[in-house]
Amino acid sequence: MSGDILLPLVNNVALLLAMGVLFDAFAFNEAKPSLPKRITSGLILGCIAIAIMSMPLSITSGVIIDTRSILLSVSGLFFGVIPTVIAASMAAVFRIMEGGQGTIAGLLIIMTSAGIGIYCYQWKQRLGHEVIKGYQLYLMGLTVHVSMMVCLLVLPYSTLGLLLSEITLPIIVIFPLATVLLGGLLSQQISRKKAEAALRESERTSNHARHRLEATFSAIPDLLFEMDIEGRYLACHASDPDDLVAKPEELIGKSVFDFIPLDEAQIIVEAIREADLKGISKGRQVTLQVGRGLREFELSVSRKHDDESSEHHFIVLSRDITERKRHERELHIAATAFDSQEGMLITDAEHRILRVNNAFTRVTGYEAEEAIGNTPAFLQSGKHSEDFYQTMMESLSKNNYWQGEVWNQRKSGEIYPQHLTITAVQTSAGEITNYVGAFTDITQRKQDEADIHQLAFYDSLTGLPNRRSLQERLDSALSSCRHTRQLGAVFFIDLDNFKNLNDTAGHDQGDKLLVEVANRLNSCVRNADMVARLGGDEFIVILENLGVDESNVLAQVKDIVAKVILTIQAPLTIGTQAYHPTCSIGIALFSEKDFSDEVMKRSDMAMYQAKSSGKNTYRFFDPVAEEALCSLARMDADLRFALSNQQLELHYQPQYRCQTLIGAEALLRWKHPDRGMVSPAEFIPLAEDTGLILPIGEWVIRQACKQLQQWQERPETAELFIAVNVSARQFCQDNFVESVRQLLNTYGVSAEKLKLELTESLVLMDVEDTIQKMQALRSYGIRFALDDFGTGYSSLSHLKRLPLDQIKIDRSFIRDVPEDQDDSEIVQAIIAMGQNLGLNVLAEGVETDEQLAFLTELDCLDIQGFLLGRPSSIDKFETTYIPANMSRLGMA
The missing domain is CATH 3.30.450.20 (PAS domain)
Known part of the structure; x- marks a missing residue:
């Protein structure tokens, strides 16, 4: 490599060393440098990058080679994202300003070097590596500069050949080594800083512990000793030397027996030995003569844990409790008395x-x-x-x-x-x-107790005994009867039309009447008798010890009740108008055989009989007639009200054939406002007896026709029928056939969609009349089912004559099949008989899969029961069973 190439690279490396100074100055060895530090360091790194790029190795026009790749990759690894991004951005801007054919390659090198460094920084953070090893630095440097060579491939081919021949060796060999050297320098700085920080923290912790221990010792008023098992002093601390039995230097190495009386010294040694066994000893007290005089101390001893010594040492805390003991003695009498x-x-x-x-x-x-x-x-x-x-x-x-x-x-x-x-x-x-x-x-x-008793046992408005007090008094009266055998009586008094007074004159005036009635009742009875307010406008009078002769007792009671009625109805002024109160009274006699609940119930029932007899009168309890009359009267009135006030409703239970919905049985329900749903078993017999079954039956068929009219207008329900139960009394009416025909015409209902269910007992009442009416209705298209088949006494001859379409097997036979052999055989026989007679057979009361499988095997395909559907309102029926049937038929 020529000197022209080497000199710029050496200059670049000198600038790279400035990173180490920057890294140390801005404390990037800390866990998380502040944002201002990261921004400032990024700006300085950017300046270093520009300086490096200002002293490049120029190979050809527009193509410059420098160590920016080392700077940016090492910056990403050690300085993190923000500084590196800032430095890379500044270097990129500078490179663009430099221009030339190598601009794109230069920008790629800047982004690649910074990106690899940042990636390695994220990798280091994720794995928790604080110091990077040399081979890791070399791999990063090699990766960066191989990537740099790749980035150079965007240069023109003529330039690329010259460039590669000049710089391949220094870039692939020297630059990764320079990366290792620079990264190693920064890693050493991190290790050194960590060691210095750990040393400072250790010194700080040690000083803190020492100062805290000194402060603790100074603050503790107790005497502190270290002793061995024999009671020898090994060390001592006393905030006040006058609390010691001798000077501290005289105690060390000596035994407690050398300074303390035998009995007290023995207590100390016993505490040490207890601590040796249990680890701690508390609560023992000694009295010692110390520099401040005779003082009392409480001992707390714990065994000192020392793994390096086999001999046990003990820490003994001795607390001066002299003043506390004196205060306890002084406070003993004061605490007791004052x-x-x-x-x-x-x-x-x-x-x-x-x-x-x-x-x-x-x-x-x-x-x-x-x-x-x-x-x-x-x-x-x-x-x-x-x-x-x-x-x-x-x-x-x-x-x-x-x-x-x-x-x-x-x-x-x-x-x-x-x-x-x-x-x-x-x-x-x-x-x-x-x-x-x-x-x-x-x-x-x-x-307060008297007030509570008054509230608990007396009515706050009238001052009369209340329900609770009444109960106790009646129990007491009955108990007395069991000893004296004398009879007594209870008057259940209810004011007539009291609600009207409240509604017209107001509750304040109603309260005035109640108070006046209470006073009038008290004036009518003996002092020994009791007048109580049960609640609202109801009062109770208890008459005790009326004698043992019932006729004489009745005479007394009649005299008293007559006086009560006469007294109550005396006029009084309510507001500005005269008011004539009246009352209805129910009377129940009681003897030693009776109980309070029964007596109250009887008097209540007698009072209702008085009400129904025109009010302003009294009635004695009649255990037979009155009970039946009251019960029937109330239910009859409620049922008539229900019929005219839409309390009756039809519930529909689906009937299936081969798992396909074919229709529903309409079942009557009474939604009573107070009693909830009333079972038909309770009100149908009453309706039969009172004749109310006729309008109820007509209402049921009318509602069924209304529903069929709606169904036949919808494709998904047009084929469904409704089965209606017909009572014997209704069916026997001369106009029954005509009334059904008129209903069918009124609602335009197809007659074959209406099925009438008759019981065996109805059919047998007058077979010829029944057949005649059935045939007349059958001529319109109406179908018939014989309900509860098997529970009556119909014969085969009757079945053959009756124009039936279906027989329904009673649920009592279905309940125990197939487990019960007898019932199973009966069901099998009924199905076979129906099939032989050409009648459809429906099993009702099917509740289990086993029952369904048994019936299916016998070719009984028409099913009704809880297994497939419970009786429900029309809304629930249409939203539950009809959509499911449509899905089954592929109509959905």
């Missing part, structure tokens, strides 16, 4: 008062001077007998303690309750020296 907000007094053994506290004066009204010298007897109210005080003194003598409630008298003469505790103070020998009394004025607590 550290409280309670009234306190201290007496001598003869019960003469020695001291009282401020709370005593505040509660009793007596100043300390008035109380001292007296006995507590001067506070007595006179409400307690001598036996009470005798029992108190005997308990105090036996147990040295007594507590309880006492009624005492204030200086003002007021008698008040207090909770009193008396404690005897004894010497260590058991001799009583004093008595300490502590008491609390519980007047407010007693009042």
Whole structure:
């Protein structure tokens, strides 16, 4: 290589060495240099790059070779992204300004060198390498400069040949080595800085620990000793030498037995030995004569861990607790007597008062001077007998303690309750020296208890006993009956039209009426009887001990109830108008055999009978007729209301044939506003008895026709039918056939889409009439199914005559198939019979896959049951079962 080539490269290398100074000056050996440092270093690196590029090796016009590749790659590796990007940008701008045919190659070299350096920096950060090894630096340098040679390939071929012959060897050999040297210099700086930082941190930590230990020792008021197992002093520390039994230098090497009395020294050694066994010993106390006099100390000993020595040493902390012990003794009596907000007094053994506290004066009204010298007897109210005080003194003598409630008298003469505790103070020998009394004025607590009792057991409006008090009183009355055998009575009183008064005159006026009624009821009964308010406008009267003769009791009760009705209906002024209240009364007698819940229920039912009898009257409980009448009357009224107020609704349970939806059975449901869904088993029998089944049945068929009208207008539901159950009473009506025909015409429904389900019992009521009506309806196209087949007594001859389309196997036979052999055989026989008669057979109550498989095997293809679908509202039916059926048929 000629001197013309070597000299520029040497100059470039000298500039590269400036990177080391820059790296050290800007602290890039730190974990994360600040942003200003990174920007400034980037600018300086950019200037170095420009300087290098200003002293290049010029091979031909427009083509310059320098060490910028080393600068930028090493910058990326050690300085990171921001400085390198800044330096590369400045170098690129300078190269563009230089111009010439090598501009593009020069820019590529700048970007490639910087990029490889930054990539290696990211690699170093990701792996956590702080120092880069030499071979790693060489590989990076070789990669950079092979890439540099590749970048030169963009030069013209004529220029490239001359260039490669001149610079290939220095670039491939010298430049990677220069990269290693420069990178090694920076790596050494990092190692040196780390070692210096570690040394500084170690010195700082050591100094901090030493200062903290010195400060800790200075702050600890306790005596600190290091001892061996025999109690010899090995080291000691005392913030005040007067706390020691001897001078510190005299203690070292000596035993505790040399300075401390035997008993106290033995305590110290025992604490050390306990620490030797358990690791620590706490709580032992010694009394020592030290420079400041006789002092009490508490010991805490722990075994010192020293792996280099087999002999155990112990750290002994000795805390001066002299003042604490003195305070504990001084506070013993004060804590017993006066550290409280309670009234306190201290007496001598003869019960003469020695001291009282401020709370005593505040509660009793007596100043300390008035109380001292007296006995507590001067506070007595006179409400307690001598036996009470005798029992108190005997308990105090036996147990040295007594507590309880006492009624005492204030200086003002007021008698008040207090909770009193008396404690005897004894010497260590058991001799009583004093008595300490502590008491609390519980007047407010007693009042609160009375208020709570009033709220709990009495009505806040009328002052009458409430439901809870009533229950206790009725239980007590019944218990009394079991001893006296006398009868009693309960009046359940409900004001008539009270709601109207509330709505028109307002609740305030309604409350006035309730108070007046309470007073009037109390005026009608004996003092021994009870009047209670149950709630709202309901009142209860309990009459006890009316006698054992039932006829005489009835006479008494009738007299009293007549008086009550007459008294209640006396006019009174509500607002500005006269009001004539009335009431309905239910009466239940009770004896020793009855229970409170039953008595209340009977009187309640009797009251409703009185209401239904025209109000302003009374009724005695009738255990048979009244119960049935009330129940039926309420349900009948509710059912009539339901029919006219849209509480009835149809639910639809799907019926399938070969897993395809073919129709649904319409099932009646009653959505009661208070009771929720009422089972048809509860209201259908009542409807049959009252004749309400006729309008209900007509409503069901009408709703089914309405639904069929909607379905036949939609392709996906046009082929579905609806099966409707028909009651015997409805079917027997002379106009049944005509009413069904009119409904079909009204809604334009195809008759074959309506299926009427009849029970076996209906068919057998009047076979000839049934056949005639069925044939008439069949002529319109209506189909018939025999419901619950197998549970009645229909014969084959009847089945052959009836124009049936289908028989439905009752769910009671399906429930246990195929496990139950008998039921399985019955089902098989029914299916075979139906098939032989040419009837379609439907199994209802199918709930399991096993039942479905069993029926399918017997060619019973029409299925209804929870397995395939539960009864549901029309909305749910149409959104659940119809789309699924469409998908199955490929209509979706």
